[in-house]
Amino acid sequence: MDRHTAIRQLLSAYLDGRVTSRERREVEAHLASCQRCSAALAELAKTIGHLRNLDRVEPPPWLTGRIMARVREQAAKERVSIIRRLFFPLQIKLPLEAVALVFLTVTSYLLIRTMEPELATVVAPAESQHEQQAPATPVPAPRQYIQAAPAQPVVQKPATTIEDTAAPARQADSYLPERKPALPAAPTAELKQEAAAPQASAPSTAKGFSSDFMGARPAAEAKSASGRDVAAPGSAQQLKRGSAQYGADKEAQRQEAPAVRAKSFATTGRVGEITLTVRDANVAAKAIEQVVRELGGRIAKRESSATSRSIVVAIDSARQPEFLDRLGRLGEVRGKPVILEQPTGEQLLTIKLLTVSVAP
Amino acid sequence: MNNTFSVPIDDDAGLVAACKRGELAAFEMLVRKHQRRMLNIALRITGSYEDACEVVQDAFVAAHGGIATFRGAARFSTWLTSITVNQARNRLQQLNGRRHREPLSLNAPIATADGSMELDPPSSEPSAHERLEQCDVRRQVQECIGALPVDFREVLVLRDMEEFSYEEIAAMLRIAAGTVKSRLFRGREAIKDCLKRVMGEL
Numbered sequence: 001m002d003r004h005t006a007i008r009q010l011l012s013a014y015l016d017g018r019v020t021s022r023e024r025r026e027v028e029a030h031l032a033s034c035q036r037c038s039a040a041l042a043e044l045a046k047t048i049g050h051l052r053n054l055d056r057v058e059p060p061p062w063l064t065g066r067i068m069a070r071v072r073e074q075a076a077k078e079r080v081s082i083i084r085r086l087f088f089p090l091q092i093k094l095p096l097e098a099v100a101l102v103f104l105t106v107t108s109y110l111l112i113r114t115m116e117p118e119l120a121t122v123v124a125p126a127e128s129q130h131e132q133q134a135p136a137t138p139v140p141a142p143r144q145y146i147q148a149a150p151a152q153p154v155v156q157k158p159a160t161t162i163e164d165t166a167a168p169a170r171q172a173d174s175y176l177p178e179r180k181p182a183l184p185a186a187p188t189a190e191l192k193q194e195a196a197a198p199q200a201s202a203p204s205t206a207k208g209f210s211s212d213f214m215g216a217r218p219a220a221e222a223k224s225a226s227g228r229d230v231a232a233p234g235s236a237q238q239l240k241r242g243s244a245q246y247g248a249d250k251e252a253q254r255q256e257a258p259a260v261r262a263k264s265f266a267t268t269g270r271v272g273e274i275t276l277t278v279r280d281a282n283v284a285a286k287a288i289e290q291v292v293r294e295l296g297g298r299i300a301k302r303e304s305s306a307t308s309r310s311i312v313v314a315i316d317s318a319r320q321p322e323f324l325d326r327l328g329r330l331g332e333v334r335g336k337p338v339i340l341e342q343p344t345g346e347q348l349l350t351i352k353l354l355t356v357s358v359a360p
Numbered sequence: 361m362n363n364t365f366s367v368p369i370d371d372d373a374g375l376v377a378a379c380k381r382g383e384l385a386a387f388e389m390l391v392r393k394h395q396r397r398m399l400n401i402a403l404r405i406t407g408s409y410e411d412a413c414e415v416v417q418d419a420f421v422a423a424h425g426g427i428a429t430f431r432g433a434a435r436f437s438t439w440l441t442s443i444t445v446n447q448a449r450n451r452l453q454q455l456n457g458r459r460h461r462e463p464l465s466l467n468a469p470i471a472t473a474d475g476s477m478e479l480d481p482p483s484s485e486p487s488a489h490e491r492l493e494q495c496d497v498r499r500q501v502q503e504c505i506g507a508l509p510v511d512f513r514e515v516l517v518l519r520d521m522e523e524f525s526y527e528e529i530a531a532m533l534r535i536a537a538g539t540v541k542s543r544l545f546r547g548r549e550a551i552k553d554c555l556k557r558v559m560g561e562l
Contacts (some may be wrong), residue, residue: 009545010546012541012544012545012548012549013541013544013545016526016541016544018520018526018541041558043562044548044549044552046552046562047548047551047552047555047562048520048548048557049522050497050501050502050551050562051505051516051521051551052405052520052547053498053501054498054501054502055494055498056396056400056401057400057403057409057412058396058414059395059396059399059413059416062417063395063399063413063417064388064391064395067391067395067416067420067421068384068387068391068419070417070420070421071420071421071424072384073388074421074424074425075384075424078425090381133479214523227473232514271502280373321523345560358387
C-alpha cells in the first residue's frame, strides 16, 4: 500500500476527529504536500455534507394517534395475558389436579393392597368362624381341595419334627396363604398341643397322637364323603383325605375358642377319643391292656392324673370294631373314635377312663 | 466491545419513570418528542416514507412493551433509536423480497421510483428552482444510500445525519467502535463514488 492510500484511509476518521495524535500529524503533514490527497479529503467532506443536508421530514399528523392506539391495545392485551398467566396455572392446574388425583388414588390403592395382610389379620377371627361353619355341615370335599396339597406335607411334617410345634405351624402358614395366620396351624398344632397337654411334649406321645391325627377313618369317610371312593389305592391318598377330614372336623370344633388351641377340644368331645365309664379304673385299665394284647395291638401311651386317666392304644384297623366291642363289655363307651389310618394300618385310639359310683 | 463513554443525564428519565408506572400520557409525550427523529432515521434506512411510518409505529409499540425492563443504562433516545434501526432493517428484509427498492445501482444514474418524491418535505420554503435542485440532489443522495448494503446505511445515517458518537453507534448496532470507523470510511467512499457518477461532480 502506498503512502497516499494509507493516508486516505485515515481521512474519514480524521474528519470525525477519531485519529490518534500521531496519525493526525502524519495526515496533516502529508496533506500539506499532497494535492491529490487534499482533493480526496475535500470530496469526502462534501459527501458528508450531502448526507447531513438531507431534508428532515415531518411525521404525518395521525402518527402519534396511531401509535398511542396501538400502545393502548398492547397494554390491554398484556393485562389479559397477565391475568391469563395467573390463571394459566388454572388451565394447567385442572389437568394437574386430575393427574394428582389419579396418582393419589393409585397410591392409596397400592398402599392398601400392601397392607392387606395386616388388615386381614384383624378380620381373621370372624372369617375363620365363617369358614369353619361352612364345612362343618356339608361335605368337607371343597376343603379337601384346598387342603389336599398342603395337607400332605403338613401331615408328614409333624411326624418328623414334633417338638417344635411352631415349625409345622409355620409350614402350614406357608401352604395356606389365603388362610389367616390364626388358622393355618389348625389341625397340626392344635393336635399336638392337645396330645402333649400344655406342658408335656413327649415325642412318642405327640407322635402317637399325630399319627392318630393321621390315621384314616374309612368308616367316617364312607358315611360323609358323598359317593367318594373311600378305598383309595394309596394310603397317602387316604392320608390326605383323612387329614383333610380331620381338619374339617377340627375346624368345626374350634368355634368356641379359636385363640386357645391347647384346650379347644375340651367340651365337645375329642376326636380320636372315647370315654369309657367304669366302676374301677385300675381294673378297667388292666382289662383294656389285656384286650389290646389279645388283639395284637399295643399300648401307645398311658396317662394318669389326679382327675383323669387315659390310655392311648394302637389297634389294627381291621380289629378295631372288635376292640370297641370288648371295651363295651368293660363299661359304657361314649364318643366316636375317628378312624385315622396310619401308613401301617394301625389305629390310635385314646380311651379316657371315667369312674362312676353307680353301676352301669 | 466496551462502552467507554459515560451516560449523560437523560432528560427523559422522569417520563420513563412515569411510563414504568403505567402512565400512558407520559409515553405519549415521549412519542411526540422523538417521533420525528425516529421517522427520519427510518426513512433514510428504508428509503420509503410509507415504510418509515410503519417502522416508527412498530418501534414505539415495541419500546412501550419493553419499557418495564428498560434499566436506563443508556439514554432513552439511544435505546429508542436502536429499536428503530432494528425495525427498519427488518422491514428492509421484508421489502427486498417483495418490492425492489434499490432503483439505483452504483453504476447507473437512473431516475428513482415514485418513492423518492416522498422525501421532499411539503413544508420546505426554498424557491422552486432551488427546491428542484435540492430535490434532485437529495433524491440522488437517497438513491446512493439505497444502493448501499444496510450495514453501511445504518452507520452513515446514525453518524452523518443524526450525529451519534462512535460509541453510541457501536452500542446500538452491537459492533465494535473500530468496525464503526471502518464502515463509515467505506460507506462514505461508496457514497462519494456514487454521487460523482450520478451528479458528475460533488
